[in-house]
Amino acid sequence: MVQPLGYLRESASQTAGPYVHIGCTPNFTGIHGVFETDLGSGPLVNDKTKGERITVRGRVIDGSGTPLRDALIEIWQADADGFYQSPSETRGTADPNFLGWARCPGDMATGEYVFETIKPGRVPFRDGRLMAPHITFWIVARGINIGLHTRMYFGDEAEANAEDPVLARIEHKVRVPTLIAEREGNTYTFDIYLQGENETVFFDM
Amino acid sequence: MRNTMPETGAFFPRDREMHPPAYAPWYKTTVLRSPQRALISLEGTKSEITGPVFGHNILNEFDNDLIVNYAKPGESPIGQRILVHGRVVDERGKGVAGALVEFWQANAGGRYRHKKETYLAALDPNFGGVGRTIADEDGYYWFKTIKPGPYPWPNGVNDWRPAHIHFSIFGHGFAQRLITQMYFEGDPLIWMCPIVKTIPDEEAIKQLIAPLDMNATIPMDMRAYKFDIVLRGRRSTLFENRKEGN
Numbered sequence: 001m002v003q004p005l006g007y008l009r010e011s012a013s014q015t016a017g018p019y020v021h022i023g024c025t026p027n028f029t030g031i032h033g034v035f036e037t038d039l040g041s042g043p044l045v046n047d048k049t050k051g052e053r054i055t056v057r058g059r060v061i062d063g064s065g066t067p068l069r070d071a072l073i074e075i076w077q078a079d080a081d082g083f084y085q086s087p088s089e090t091r092g093t094a095d096p097n098f099l100g101w102a103r104c105p106g107d108m109a110t111g112e113y114v115f116e117t118i119k120p121g122r123v124p125f126r127d128g129r130l131m132a133p134h135i136t137f138w139i140v141a142r143g144i145n146i147g148l149h150t151r152m153y154f155g156d157e158a159e160a161n162a163e164d165p166v167l168a169r170i171e172h173k174v175r176v177p178t179l180i181a182e183r184e185g186n187t188y189t190f191d192i193y194l195q196g197e198n199e200t201v202f203f204d205m
Numbered sequence: 206m207r208n209t210m211p212e213t214g215a216f217f218p219r220d221r222e223m224h225p226p227a228y229a230p231w232y233k234t235t236v237l238r239s240p241q242r243a244l245i246s247l248e249g250t251k252s253e254i255t256g257p258v259f260g261h262n263i264l265n266e267f268d269n270d271l272i273v274n275y276a277k278p279g280e281s282p283i284g285q286r287i288l289v290h291g292r293v294v295d296e297r298g299k300g301v302a303g304a305l306v307e308f309w310q311a312n313a314g315g316r317y318r319h320k321k322e323t324y325l326a327a328l329d330p331n332f333g334g335v336g337r338t339i340a341d342e343d344g345y346y347w348f349k350t351i352k353p354g355p356y357p358w359p360n361g362v363n364d365w366r367p368a369h370i371h372f373s374i375f376g377h378g379f380a381q382r383l384i385t386q387m388y389f390e391g392d393p394l395i396w397m398c399p400i401v402k403t404i405p406d407e408e409a410i411k412q413l414i415a416p417l418d419m420n421a422t423i424p425m426d427m428r429a430y431k432f433d434i435v436l437r438g439r440r441s442t443l444f445e446n447r448k449e450g451n
Contacts (some may be wrong), residue, residue: 001405007217007296007298008294008295009223009412009440010220010223010224010383010433010436010437011383011413011436012385012412012413013224013225013299013385014225014371014386014400014401014403014413015232015386015400015403018321019322019371020309020371021319022318022319022333023335023337023373024307024309024373025306027318029318029320030319031318031333031334032332034335034336035268035335035337039259039337044410046376063236064237068238070321074256077262078252084255085257086257087211087258088212088251088254088255088256088377090213091251095440098376101256106246108293108321108418123251124250124251126248130249138379138382141238141322142234143232143233143236143238143393144227145225145226145229145232145233145403146225146227146236147383147384148240166250168446169245171357181439182449190296194239195238195239198242199240199241200240201245202240202245203244203246204218204219204246205247205251205379205380
């Protein structure tokens with residue numbers, strides 16, 4: 001016999017369910033007076049935030065082509081210089097006027113989510129090569145047993161995208177465009193397909 | 206937060222055979238909402254090993270007291286008064302200091318306060334069903350609430366959710382992000398539930414069942430249930446030979 005390793009096991013995930021909004025965005029669902037505002041709602045920027053203002057919008061779409069109207073979408077991104085507002089950020093100090101995280105429920109009628117944010121700077125990969133600018137997405141909903149992680153890249157960053165070490169790992173190049181949001185004015189549209197022909201690439205992070 | 210060097214190691218890989226698979230057709234909604242292609246593996250970069258941290262400035266006094274936070278002055282919700290408490294730790298057993306824990310639930314009759322909920326059990330005018338707290342330096346958290354009731358849902362012809370409380374947890378890195386559900390010791394509905402049974406591992410199911418904790422019970426006031434939450438562990442950076450700036 002040997003000593004037990006003694007590691008605990010991660011708690012198993014369960015679906016967020018159809019009423020995730022009660023806990024994460026209570027004001028959105030009509031529960032007022034408990035929290036003044038819903039955590040992560042509203043723009044990520046204020047007057048002092050550095051960087052180019054952009055709008056990111058889209059829908060989460062199921063295997064029949066129907067947009068989810070009960071999804072909850074969270075984003076996590078670096079500031080304009082590529083620094084994260086996190087204790088694990090050891091390379092420098094992030095913009096004090098940028099949290100980098102936000103949460104948005106899909107619209108109850110159309111399923112659309114919208115984030116008012118800035119375009120992130122480039123962040124180094126594990127070996128020091130620069131990744132292309134990207135926003136990390138985390139999606140939960142009824143019928144999703146464990147939160148789905150993906151990344152949104154920017155359609156007007158073709159050069160950076162071409163040398164991105166993460167995109168380079170995707171064997172089926174035909175799937176890379178599912179992670180790239182096209183730009184129109186200051187708006188990027190990023191539709192997330194859970195299943196089927198245009199299925200978005202999801203990561204085991 | 207402790208004034209120690211932040212940890213910057215990559216997280217232990219997730220055991221995807223313990224977590225529920227995306228496709229579990231007995232939970233019908235998963236059928237059209239499950240990716241069919243393999244996940245692309247990505248060992249943690251800065252984008253995954255960092256994550257937002259929330260300060261106590263977001264909290265109000267009664268955010269973790271669901272008995273009080275929606276009730277009219279001098280009134281309280283009807284139901285079994287309980288304390289739910291435990292630790293948020295990682296797979297190494299280390300407390301996750303400063304973890305934000307959000308929770309939501311139905312009332313004592315199994316009715317959720319939500320626009321889309323039409324179950325005929327009555328709303329409780331003094332119960333909202335939402336709360337949050339931030340774990341202390343040791344990862345300890347607690348909240349007071351009413352024990353939720355089971356409720357029926359349109360999956361099979363006669364499916365009932367066990368009494369449960371939903372939990373959303375932020376650790377120190379976005380890759381630790383987790384949403385799960387807590388069940389109550391001794392509830393016979395647990396082992397019938399299609400959502401519980403999406404978890405393929407019996408031990409992992411048991412880990413979501415909170416035992417009655419008489420030692421934490423407040424005599425003549427409320428009983429207690431203990432629920433520990435385990436997030437992914439992380440590697441020590443002592444042994445990682447990487448360029449600065451990873």
